[in-house]
Amino acid sequence: MPEKISILQIILGAIALLFLINGFLKFVRNEKGQTYFKILATLFIWGNILVFSIFPDLTHIFSRKLGLGENLNTLIFIGFVVIFAILFKLLNIIEKLERNISEIVRRQALNNLKDKLKEK
Amino acid sequence: MTQQDSKIYIAIPAFNEGEIIDKVISKIKSVGFDNIIVIDDGSSDETFLKASEAGVVVFKHLINRGKGAAVKTGIEAAKILSADIVITMDADGQHNPADAERMIDLIHSGYDVVLGTRLKKGKGMPSYKILANYLGNFFTWLIYGLWVSDSQSGFRAYSKKAIYLIDTKTDRYEYDSEIIKEIKRNKLKFVEVPIEVHYTEYSMNKKHKQNLKNGLKTLIKMIISE
Numbered sequence: 001m002p003e004k005i006s007i008l009q010i011i012l013g014a015i016a017l018l019f020l021i022n023g024f025l026k027f028v029r030n031e032k033g034q035t036y037f038k039i040l041a042t043l044f045i046w047g048n049i050l051v052f053s054i055f056p057d058l059t060h061i062f063s064r065k066l067g068l069g070e071n072l073n074t075l076i077f078i079g080f081v082v083i084f085a086i087l088f089k090l091l092n093i094i095e096k097l098e099r100n101i102s103e104i105v106r107r108q109a110l111n112n113l114k115d116k117l118k119e120k
Numbered sequence: 121m122t123q124q125d126s127k128i129y130i131a132i133p134a135f136n137e138g139e140i141i142d143k144v145i146s147k148i149k150s151v152g153f154d155n156i157i158v159i160d161d162g163s164s165d166e167t168f169l170k171a172s173e174a175g176v177v178v179f180k181h182l183i184n185r186g187k188g189a190a191v192k193t194g195i196e197a198a199k200i201l202s203a204d205i206v207i208t209m210d211a212d213g214q215h216n217p218a219d220a221e222r223m224i225d226l227i228h229s230g231y232d233v234v235l236g237t238r239l240k241k242g243k244g245m246p247s248y249k250i251l252a253n254y255l256g257n258f259f260t261w262l263i264y265g266l267w268v269s270d271s272q273s274g275f276r277a278y279s280k281k282a283i284y285l286i287d288t289k290t291d292r293y294e295y296d297s298e299i300i301k302e303i304k305r306n307k308l309k310f311v312e313v314p315i316e317v318h319y320t321e322y323s324m325n326k327k328h329k330q331n332l333k334n335g336l337k338t339l340i341k342m343i344i345s346e
Contacts, residue, residue, distance in 0.1 A: 035301070037263045037343075095341065102189040102291050109159070109179040109193055113200055 009053050016050035126204035128224060129155045131194025133187050133274075134211035138166035140322055141211055145174040148209070148217040157197050158211070161190040177201075187274070188288065188295020195283050206283050210274045216316040223277035223313060232282040232308035233299075235268060236275030236315035245317055252335060256297065263342050264301035268312060272296045275315050282308055293334060294341045 023042035027034045052059055130153050134141055141158065148156055156176040160168040162184035171178045179193055191208050198206045205227050209215045215236070223234040238245055239253060253272055260271035274296065278286070286302040288295055303310050 030305075035263060036265045091340075098291060099289055101183075102185045102192075105181045105183060105185050106189065106193045106196065109181055110197055110200065113177075113179070113197055117200065 012053040013050055016046045019046040128205045129157055129198040129203040130207045130209060131157045132209050132211045133159050133161055133190030134167050135161040136163045136165045137211040138170050140213050141167055142170045142174045144211055144213045145176055151217045157194045159190040159194045186292035189291040192288055199283055204280050207277045208274060214317050214319055215275045219315045226311055227277055227279050231311050232279045233303055233310040234277040235312045236273045237270035237312045238273055238317045239269045259339055260297040260300050266300050266304040268300055271300055293338045297342055
């Protein structure tokens with residue numbers, strides 16, 4: 001454990017732990033939409049955040065090993081990750097809108113059938 | 121429940137299949153299935169007219185929403201019509217409706233879902249399609265956690281229990297893989313049966329068939345929909 005832990009590290013670690021426990025419980029309970037892919041992604045992303053929040057010095061070791069060198073490069077790298085995360089979220093929102101459109105189209109298509117059955 | 125007692129519906133999603141839809145319907149009728157639902161998925165040709173003239177139940181999507189959305193509309197319609205078994209088939213004539221009889225027997229013997237598999241017979245399937253199918257199966261297993269030999273087949277049969285439990289969200293080709301996820305999630309009893317496929321010049325030259333670009337799109341959507 002590092003000698004000094006800041007409040008920010010504690011908050012970040014607690015959030016990561018919360019998401020890890022939540023993801024794990026959802027998977028164990030076999031809740032809707034849970035898959036091996038999702039649990040592995042959760043463990044990887046939030047697990048890394050938890051580890052790096054407790055041991056921030058590890059980022060320097062990784063930066064050197066990955067050849068990122070200076071901290072500015074690391075920031076740029078993180079920036080790209082954030083942009084990809086936002087892009088992913090936007091695609092997710094578009095997908096939900098598409099589903100809503102399909103549901104409206106479906107209901108309109110099936111309306112006549114329901115009316116005909118009511119008439120009978 | 122015997123085969124005669126159960127209400128069996130065949131749901132066919134169709135997009136710009138005006139050239140062939142009447143022949144597909146006639147072929148299905150010739151093997152003894154009369155309850156046919158065609159879902160015209162926003163076609164710009166005569167699909168709706170031709171299917172209506174063939175004397176089947178036809179629904180029209182005002183705009184194109186994709187194969188998955190159209191199949192779901194068909195299944196919802198079958199539920200309203202109190203179907204006991206729903207069979208889904210492609211509209212391009214590649215499936216042999218005679219294979220449906222074995223699927224129905226399996227549903228009657230206690231299976232919830234019967235998946236038609238092109239790879240167990242493999243006959244008449246181009247090699248690039250076989251390879252694409254294996255990739256589809258791999259990603260379906262990776263993302264949804266269940267291995268099947270043909271995750272992209274559109275020829276499937278569902279029991280009443282299955283149509284009420286399966287709750288799909290995706291609209292396009294990823295729908296076929298999402299069904300596999302739903303089988304696993306709902307712990308449905310399923311079996312795969314070999315089916316005959318007949319790739320005609322018509323079906324191979326279709327503009328909107330699954331290809332590499334669409335395959336990648338399907339994969340991305342499978343990940344996003346998780």
